[in-house]
Amino acid sequence: MSGWNRRAFLGAATLVALQAAVAGGGAVLGKLDPRDAPSPRRRKLMREVAEHVIPTTGTPGAGVVGAGDFVLVALAHGLSGTRKPPAADPSFAPHLRPDGSLDHAAWLEVRLGAKWLALPPARRHEALAALDAAAYKGEPAAAPWRAIKGLILTGYYTSEIGGSKELNYELVPGRFDPKVPVTPETRAYSSDWTAVDFG
Amino acid sequence: MDETLHFDAIVVGSGITGGWAAKELTEAGLKVLLLERGRKIEHQVDYETELKAPWDMPFRGEGDADLYAREYAVQSLNRHFTEFTQGHFVNDAQNPYQTGADTAFTWFRSYQLGGRSLTWGRQCYRWSDYDFGANKRDGHGTDWPIRYADLAPWYDKVEDFIGVAGAAEGLPQLPDGRFLPPFALNVVEQAARERIMANWPERRLTIGRTANLTAEKEGHGPCQSRSICARGCSYGAYFSTQSSTLPAAQATGNLTLVTDAAVEHVDYDPATRRITGVRWVDSKTKARHQATARLVFLNAGAFNSVHLLLNSASEAMPNGLANSSGVLGTHIMDHANTLSAAAIMPGFEAWTTFGNRPTGVVIPRYRNMETMDGIGHTRGFSFQGGALQSTWTAGKRAAGIGKDYKNSLEKPGPWRMVLVAFADCVPRATNRLTLDRTRVDSNGIPQLRIDFAFGAEENAALAQAKADATEMLTKAGGHVMFGFDRPGPGGTAIHEMGGARMGHDPATSVLNKWSQAHDVANLFVTDGAQMASSACQNPSLTYMALTARAAAHAVALLKSGAL
Structure with missing residues (x-):
């Protein structure tokens, strides 16, 4: 089976797993402290943002698999250092929690603007790409985006679809082969823990 | 367990060296009590996350950073610590220690049956005479009373039993072992x-x-190249207490294992100049228990064995058990x-x-x-x-x-x-462990203080x-x-060692060349505490070889009537 066909097949065949994945994200979301519990609008925003970062191609995208909800849970629990006080920037002030940490989701909502969700997809993409470019150029006021994008990646590639359909997953390789040719069909293994931790 | 129990030997700690002590002593026919401060983790049955995928975990394997900041502030810095393995590390909030004002020391710990044998990096290297001769050559610390030739047959024995995959290179500074492919x-x-x-x-x-x-070994499957060892391995394909030494000790019928048993004191009788037994606290019920024995092996992990010796001070030994030299707790090291x-x-x-x-x-x-x-x-x-x-x-x-x-x-x-x-970390007197008498742990025992x-x-x-x-x-x-x-x-290498060093001279060392206390003939300390220098190799294989060697010596002394 060619790579395209394999991936198209998997994209169609994963709806059941997908439902389970989204339900799982929701279950953890339900346990959040009420102060961190997101509004339906914020969940929708994060879902759409995630989908723009990792869109549906031959495999479902990050929004579809529930990475948006994962990001909200992760931010509430301070993954990737997000509960540490951010670098000082006046634009963060309205979004600081009592403990001095930045409410990244609230910041993103304001940073993208109230109308972002209502924009046509191409315009939404443009605005997000501009934020991404600013953050990776080192603009301090855009810096929180890097943590959000990082968590979108985590949410996606550690989901069953991202981890085992977009990439390969093999919990029990059974052998170590030190020299394997790379081909057009080669996909990274999400179960290569050394690469995940240190790559 | 209200009555005092009697054994031939008590082993304190069930990690890499405690498992070895229990195996060697029981196989020699001794009735052994193995005490472990942490919970029981049964091989295969209790490796709860072994088969989980990231998407099965609440935080996808990354773990709850908020929880880690509150309760695992040190342990979460360990490279083997993940959401999958967090149950194999201590809760720092519940197990505090103190550090000196100028000390940064990350003390990585695993209080459970098997100790750090479940989470270790598994690297196995022999030391050479460049290492055993190091203190003598440059004057740091005190000379080791042993050399490579003393330990070589014990390295053989340990490697044969645990299985070490490696390539022979013929290097004098890193002697080859008995390797699997x-x-x-x-x-x-x-x-x-x-x-x-x-x-x-x-x-x-x-x-x-x-x-x-890398090959099947009696009762063990070969390594499946998963590299998730610290979750626990049901194939038994890496060395741990659970997969290797504990089943061997249990097979003798001579082992009594008690978990959730935090030893607080080793009892010394000044009349006979011997240890009489140990006392412990049940971590769950807080009930106090005791047992007597003819021999005691301390294998609580380098710093905890020293902690126990310091806390076992008595009227006869006011500065700590087996501390007539005054060097107990000093010269600690980490790579x-x-x-x-x-x-x-x-x-x-x-x-x-x-x-x-x-x-x-x-x-x-x-x-x-x-x-x-x-x-x-x-x-x-x-x-x-x-x-x-x-x-x-x-x-x-x-x-x-x-x-x-x-x-x-x-x-x-x-x-x-x-x-x-x-x-290599040179031994220094100023790097030391002491008791912080102003702060106690949940069992009322003074906390350990690290200056390093x-x-x-x-x-x-x-x-x-x-x-x-x-x-x-x-x-x-x-x-x-x-x-x-x-x-x-300090502690980053997870090779913390020393504090009860081995040496020729009772005035400057705690243990003799058999890992036996100079001051107390029936007391052996065979974990990292006995190290007189650090070398630059991972030390666990050497601890195991020293433990097997000490156990054979202890058994010989016991059988000859010398103890």
């Missing part, structure tokens, strides 16, 4: 080995020697550990790997052997590390969103290679290691991106 170098490491050797014939990049089985160089390795894009090899590579010590060529230091350093490919996590550092960005993350990423230095700092020797070694690593990776075809020449906090 080695794991293979990947294409980048193989090229690096050849290119480094072409430039420096004395520098030998070789595969890490690891206690993972000075840092990432010396990380490089991009171009030219290997056509190749990748399959499976997760459970070991990296090693470049054994090559400085300060026949020629004293260390700049500002007299000991050795070695490198561990390896070549790896990046993956989706590298996307966090890259600009981009959308389809092309997603597609850029679907293949194994560029090859990198890292060399991490482990430098690296010095000029270690800093000089890591400076040279950085320069050497940079040169080697460059000659290997890499583009070095960064590297460091300062050690991480």
Whole structure:
């Protein structure tokens, strides 16, 4: 089976797993402290943002698999250092929690603007790409985006679809082969823990 | 368990050395009580996360950072600590320790049946006479009362039992062992080995020697190249107490195992100058218990064995049990550990790997052997590390969103290679453990206080290691991106040791050449506490060999009536 066909097949065949994945994200979301519990609008925003970062191609995208909800849970629990006080920037002030940490989701909502969700997809993409470019150029006021994008990646590639359909997953390789040719069909293994931790 | 129980021997701690002591003593026919402060973890049955995928975990394997900040502030810094393995590490909030004002020390601990044998890095290296002779040669610390020849047969015995995969290299500074077939170098490491050797014939990049089985061994499956060892391995394919020494000890019918038993005191009788037994607290019920024995082996882990000796002071021994020398608690060490160089390795894009090899590579010590060529230091350093490919996590550092960005993350990423230095840590009297009598733990026992700092020797070694690593990776075809020449906090290498050192002289050491207390003939300390120097190799194999040797000696003394 060619790579395209394999991936198209998997994209169609994963709806059941997908439902389970989204339900799982929701279950953890339900346990959040009420102060961190997101509004339906914020969940929708994060879902759409995630989908723009990792869109549906031959495999479902990050929004579809529930990475948006994962990001909200992760931010509430301070993954990737997000509960540490951010670098000082006046634009963060309205979004600081009592403990001095930045409410990244609230910041993103304001940073993208109230109308972002209502924009046509191409315009939404443009605005997000501009934020991404600013953050990776080192603009301090855009810096929180890097943590959000990082968590979108985590949410996606550690989901069953991202981890085992977009990439390969093999919990029990059974052998170590030190020299394997790379081909057009080669996909990274999400179960290569050394690469995940240190790559 | 209200009555006092009687045994031939009590072993305190069930980790790497405690398991060995229990196995050797029970196999010699002794009735042994093995006490473990932590919970019971049964082989296979209790490895709860072994088969989980990231998507099965509430925080996808990353773990709850909020919880970790509150309760696992130290343990979560361990490279083997993940959401999958957090149950195999202590809760720092519940198990506090103190550090001196100028001390940064990350003390990584696992209080459970099997101790750190469940979470260890599995690297197994023999020491050589460069190591056992180090203190005598440069004057740091006190001379070891043993040399390689004393330990060689015990290394053989341990390797035969646990199974060590490795490649023989014929190097005097890293003696070959009795190896199972080695794991293979990947294409980048193989090229690096050849290119480094072409430039420096004395520098030998070789595969890490690891206690993972590359062949079936009685009762154990071979390693499946999962590299999730610290979750627990139902194949029994790496050495742990659960997979190896505990079943052997239990098979004798001579073992009594008690978990949730935190030993608080070792009792000494000044009339006979012998240990009479130990007392412990049940961690769950807080009930106090005791048992007597003819022999006691301390295997609580280097710092906890010292803690127990300090806390076992008595009227006859007011400065701590077996501490007539006054050196108990002093001269603690940990390898000075840092990432010396990380490089991009171009030219290997056509190749990748399959499976997760459970070991990296090693470049054994090559400085300060026949020629004293260390700049500002007299000991050795070695490198561990390896070549790896990046993956989706590298996307966090890259600009981009959308389809092309997603597609850029679907293949194994560029090859990198890292060399991490482990430098010998010289023994210093000022690096020491004491009891903090102002703070007690949940059992009312004074907390341990750690005072520790690296010095000029270690800093000089890591400076040279950085320069050497940079040169080697460059000659290997890499583009070095960064590297460091300062050690991480003490404890980073997880090779904390010393505090009850072995030596010739009872006036300057705690233990004799049999790991036996100078002051108390029926007391043995055979974990890392006994170390008089640190070498630069991972120490666990040496602890195991010393334990087996001490056990044989103790049994001989017991049978001869000398104890």
